[in-house]
Amino acid sequence: MTPDVIKSKFPQVPDRISGLIDLAYNLWWSWNPAVKMVFKQLNHQAWIDSIHNPVKMLHALPEETLVAASKNPAYLRHYDIVIAQFQYEMMHRHHWYAENYPASNGLSIAYFSAEYGIHHSLPFYAGGLGFLAGDHLKESSDLGLPLVAVGFMYSEGYLHQHIGPDGWQQDIKEILDRDAAPINRVLYNHENQLVVRVPFIDPPIFVAVWKVDVGNIPLYLLDTDIVENDPANRSITYRLYTGDNEQRLKQEIVLGIGGSYVLDVLGIRPSVIHLNEGHPAFALLERIRENILDKYSYTEASQRVQDTTIFTTHTPVPAGHDAFPYPLMDKYFKDYYPLLGISRETFLSLGHSPGDSRNLFNMTAFALKMSTFKNGVSRRHGEVARSMWRPLFPEVPEDEIPIHHITNGIHVPTWLDPKMQLLLNRYFSPSCPQWLEKHDNQVLWEMISEIPDDELWAVHLQLKRKLVNRIREHKRRRWVGENADPLNVISGGALLDPYALTIGFARRFSTYKRADLIFHDIERLKKIVNNPWKPIQIIFAGKAHPADDEGKRIIQNVYKYALQQDFGGRIAFVEDYGEQMAQYLVHGVDVWLNNPLPPLEACGTSGMKASLNGVLHMSVLDGWWPEAYNGKNGWVFGEVATDRNHDRQDAEQLYELLERDVAPLYYMHSDDGVPHMWVKMMKEAIKCTAPRFSAKRMVKEYVRNGYIPTLNNADRYRKRG
Numbered sequence: 247m248t249p250d251v252i253k254s255k256f257p258q259v260p261d262r263i264s265g266l267i268d269l270a271y272n273l274w275w276s277w278n279p280a281v282k283m284v285f286k287q288l289n290h291q292a293w294i295d296s297i298h299n300p301v302k303m304l305h306a307l308p309e310e311t312l313v314a315a316s317k318n319p320a321y322l323r324h325y326d327i328v329i330a331q332f333q334y335e336m337m338h339r340h341h342w343y344a345e346n347y348p349a350s351n352g353l354s355i356a357y358f359s360a361e362y363g364i365h366h367s368l369p370f371y372a373g374g375l376g377f378l379a380g381d382h383l384k385e386s387s388d389l390g391l392p393l394v395a396v397g398f399m400y401s402e403g404y405l406h407q408h409i410g411p412d413g414w415q416q417d418i419k420e421i422l423d424r425d426a427a428p429i430n431r432v433l434y435n436h437e438n439q440l441v442v443r444v445p446f447i448d449p450p451i452f453v454a455v456w457k458v459d460v461g462n463i464p465l466y467l468l469d470t471d472i473v474e475n476d477p478a479n480r481s482i483t484y485r486l487y488t489g490d491n492e493q494r495l496k497q498e499i500v501l502g503i504g505g506s507y508v509l510d511v512l513g514i515r516p517s518v519i520h521l522n523e524g525h526p527a528f529a530l531l532e533r534i535r536e537n538i539l540d541k542y543s544y545t546e547a548s549q550r551v552q553d554t555t556i557f558t559t560h561t562p563v564p565a566g567h568d569a570f571p572y573p574l575m576d577k578y579f580k581d582y583y584p585l586l587g588i589s590r591e592t593f594l595s596l597g598h599s600p601g602d603s604r605n606l607f608n609m610t611a612f613a614l615k616m617s618t619f620k621n622g623v624s625r626r627h628g629e630v631a632r633s634m635w636r637p638l639f640p641e642v643p644e645d646e647i648p649i650h651h652i653t654n655g656i657h658v659p660t661w662l663d664p665k666m667q668l669l670l671n672r673y674f675s676p677s678c679p680q681w682l683e684k685h686d687n688q689v690l691w692e693m694i695s696e697i698p699d700d701e702l703w704a705v706h707l708q709l710k711r712k713l714v715n716r717i718r719e720h721k722r723r724r725w726v727g728e729n730a731d732p733l734n735v736i737s738g739g740a741l742l743d744p745y746a747l748t749i750g751f752a753r754r755f756s757t758y759k760r761a762d763l764i765f766h767d768i769e770r771l772k773k774i775v776n777n778p779w780k781p782i783q784i785i786f787a788g789k790a791h792p793a794d795d796e797g798k799r800i801i802q803n804v805y806k807y808a809l810q811q812d813f814g815g816r817i818a819f820v821e822d823y824g825e826q827m828a829q830y831l832v833h834g835v836d837v838w839l840n841n842p843l844p845p846l847e848a849c850g851t852s853g854m855k856a857s858l859n860g861v862l863h864m865s866v867l868d869g870w871w872p873e874a875y876n877g878k879n880g881w882v883f884g885e886v887a888t889d890r891n892h893d894r895q896d897a898e899q900l901y902e903l904l905e906r907d908v909a910p911l912y913y914m915h916s917d918d919g920v921p922h923m924w925v926k927m928m929k930e931a932i933k934c935t936a937p938r939f940s941a942k943r944m945v946k947e948y949v950r951n952g953y954i955p956t957l958n959n960a961d962r963y964r965k966r967g
């Protein structure tokens with residue numbers, strides 16, 4: 247529970263409801279609609295003003311409001327139920343994991359990731375990798391895994407996005423108010439924040455430690471923005487993925503070496519390490535060093551580390567793997583590798599990627615060599631990763647290369663809209679009250695056919711109105727309050743129609759995602775969009791990396807199309823895509839468009855979020871979609887060839903699909919006003935996605951195939967001593 251030092255910062259919260267402070271500091275509230283209500287009921291406007299951040303809201307609320315709530319019997323009833331459930335969840339040890347793996351008692355896993363997408367009040371993510379990590383933690387909490395996580399406290403987060411009058415992305419910096427965020431300082435001697443020096447790295451780097459509670463999972467965050475550091479080092483954790491190679495190396499040193507050392511200082515000795523992507527791989531060096539301190543030789547120590555390491559790779563693009571020039575490695579590691587008892591050559595060879603003649607220390611190659619269980623993040627990506635890393639395994643036939651796949655999944659309670667959840671609950675709970683906890687059971691989802699079409703349709707329309715409303719109200723406020731440029735108001739979606747067939751395209755604007763593919767033939771698209779009987783509108787959102795001018799140019803193109811009068815305001819670009827907007831979009835559009843250049847989308851998860859809510863996925867066969875598509879739950883288009891540009895063919899297939907199948911089906915309403923064929927597909931989409939593409943299925947696979955075998959290795963080592 248929350249330490250007293252924190253509670254003392256909220257003197258206005260009466261004792262009777264002081265459990266609100268505990269709730270506010272545990273992100274568990276964010277995936278439990280009933281808990282959200284406990285905050286919302288205090289004061290709806292304050293909840294909105296805090297942008298759904300209960301810590302900020304509790305700071306802002308006047309004492310009278312809180313005192314009144316503490317005396318309101320109806321409020322207290324709800325509060326007591328929620329607190330009881332919270333305490334039960336946090337104390338309860340009879341979770342899935344403990345029931346299934348009692349023998350692994352006392353063994354633990356440390357999960358390392360450079361980003362986490364948990365909630366928009368914690369801007370520690372750039373995109374899919376972060377949400378995958380966040381969803382992994384939430385599900386690990388639900389399943390009761392003995393897992394701790396390590397990441398960064400990025401004080402500037404990922405930049406905010408405004409679009410200028412010329413359509414060019416402006417990157418807006420916003421400093422996180424650490425005291426209004428749901429994070430706590432990790433203290434030593436009950437007073438000062440824990441600060442450690444990253445071991446043996448010279449020039450020295452110091453990190454302060456923060457903690458976020460994600461249900462039962464502690465996430466430790468590292469922060470270099472402290473007076474102990476010289477100015478260049480203070481900025482190491484300002485923001486995600488700086489373009490500067492040296493700064494990036496320093497980040498990865500802090501995450502891997504600093505992060506491992508922090509766990510050690512906290513008395514946490516994980517049995518197994520899970521590296522989410524190559525960024526944190528230096529953690530393995532620190533683990534080797536710890537083993538050497540325990541009197542093992544380098545060879546024994548590195549074998550022990552390898553046998554207890556899991557590595558997940560996410561990047562099918564060779565250029566996407568971090569690799570550092572040898573002189574830079576020398577600069578920071580000259581004092582470090584002697585501690586491992588190895589020569590500079592041996593040290594550098596750990597990061598050598600065969601087939602790459604440049605003198606670079608490749609983080610992915612290093613992690614692949616130093617881990618026992620390795621995986622890609624979809625079936626297709628597993629194949630791509632095996633082929634890509636073939637040179638590392640010269641003796642092994644390609645299909646036997648030990649890089650497996652565990653397809654990504656999404657945390658269902660986070661991404662299933664609460665209204666949708668209520669509807670499902672009404673029809674599922676009579677025969678299976680625990681359906682949400684057991685949602686990875688495919689059989690259970692057969693019950694979806696019991697939901698009347700008109701009810702599912704009504705909920706969907708409601709979510710769509712909510713989305714359009716939200717976009718328009720936002721623009722109205724900018725127009726009224728900030729004197730926004732009228733063109734920006736229009737391109738931002740002011741003319742959106744809550745009744746038109748709506749396509750969503752929202753993701754990072756990396757070139758391989760081909761956001762502007764649908765504009766390949768403008769005249770044809772105009773005809774499709776402006777069909778008087780079957781109009782279509784398209785909502786775009788997403789940020790380009792601040793250093794990615796090519797991505798920014800694509801945004802600019804889309805923005806300019808949005809302003810063409812011929813499109814009638816039916817193309818919109820919504821600024822500053824983040825977790826909150828993602829929730830609106832994946833719940834509220836009709837179709838989710840996905841057209842990356844195969845095989846460059848390792849998995850993709852936004853389509854899963856959409857599909858889970860009955861938003862139909864229209865996608866090229868890449869990432870997770872080849873595993874999911876069954877002819878009834880969405881659409882497929884495009885070529886899969888990897889050796890040539892096929893934008894034209896893909897765009898034509900997309901137009902044809904829209905004209906021939908998608909629009910006619912959507913507008914084919916029966917006398918009761920419900921498009922039954924469409925709703926049938928929605929049900930098929932939900933039924934297919936919820937059990938198989940959920941984080942529950944994913945985390946269970948990590949447990950069975952990755953964690954348990956490596957924990958067993960750790961156990962053997964532990965017993966051997």
Ligand SMILES: *Cc1c(COP(=O)(O)O)cnc(C)c1O
Pocket residue numbers: 372373374375377752753754823824825828849850851852853855
């Ligand atoms: C899910 C999610 C992503 C990942 O989307 P992809 O399909 O992998 O591109 C990115 N950003 C946000 C805000 C998300 O919620």
